Amino acid sequence: MVKRIIYANEDSYGITVNKNTLVYCKEGKGIMEVQLNGESDKALVCLDMPSFSYVAVYGDNMYYTNKDNHSVTCYDIHGNLKWEFKDTQILRYPQGIAVDNNGNVYVASMDTNSVVIITLDGKRCKTILSSRDGLSKPRAMHFEPTSNKLLVANESKTAFLFNVS
Numbered sequence: 503m504v505k506r507i508i509y510a511n512e513d514s515y516g517i518t519v520n521k522n523t524l525v526y527c528k529e530g531k532g533i534m535e536v537q538l539n540g541e542s543d544k545a546l547v548c549l550d551m552p553s554f555s556y557v558a559v560y561g562d563n564m565y566y567t568n569k570d571n572h573s574v575t576c577y578d579i580h581g582n583l584k585w586e587f588k589d590t591q592i593l594r595y596p597q598g599i600a601v602d603n604n605g606n607v608y609v610a611s612m613d614t615n616s617v618v619i620i621t622l623d624g625k626r627c628k629t630i631l632s633s634r635d636g637l638s639k640p641r642a643m644h645f646e647p648t649s650n651k652l653l654v655a656n657e658s659k660t661a662f663l664f665n666v667s
Contacts, residue, residue: 508536508543516556516566516599525564527555533564533577547581556642560601567596567609574599574609576624585624592627593618600645600652602666608652610640617643617654636662 510528517526520535525546528534532551536543552570559565562579573588574596587593594613601607605622608630615638617631631637631654639657645666646653655661 506538510543513553515554516558518557518559520559525557525559527551527557527566529553529555533557533566533581545581546579547577554597556597556599558599558601558607560605560607563601563605565599565601565607567599569595569597569612572596574607574620574624576607587620587624587627589627592616592629597641598643598654600643602645602650602652603647608643608645608666610643610654612639612641612657615639617652630666631664635664636660 513529515527522538524536526534529551532545532549533547534543535546554569555566557566564577567574572590572594573586575586576584578584593611596609597612598610607620609618611618615633616629618627619630620627640654641657642655644653650667652664652666
């Protein structure tokens with residue numbers, strides 16, 4: 503049974519739930535928020551959002567991937583830029599994004615067939631999963647906080663569940 507329909511005038515991509523709101527990436531507009539019991543959306547961060555951007559929320563921070571400039575950016579809930587991570591040796595064409603219980607940021611790097619982890623402060627990054635683990639153009643992911651498991655879905659036909667504790 504459909505509980506509610508939310509209409510978007512532009513293409514929308516990554517989505518997450520933060521308390522009683524949906525947070526999502528809206529192409530050309532930025533990071534948007536819509537109250538689950540409200541009617542309209544509002545911009546949390548206004549920017550020319552590229553297609554296929556994904557978003558994650560952890561505490562008072564929002565993180566989004568930008569495939570066009572191979573980066574991950576962190577904003578606070580007021581839309582203030584905190585940091586941007588970019589290292590094309592390790593992170594190219596970032597897609598899915600998730601955050602663990604400690605604030606570590608996991609990012610699917612499609613062009614390197616890997617998942618990288620970025621520290622809470624955005625200063626360090628390392629590859630934790632790769633094609634040796636079955637990844638082939640990883641696109642989407644979800645971190646399950648009670649079990650410390652990371653679900654990673656490839657662009658086609660396969661998904662893997664990893665322990666990341």
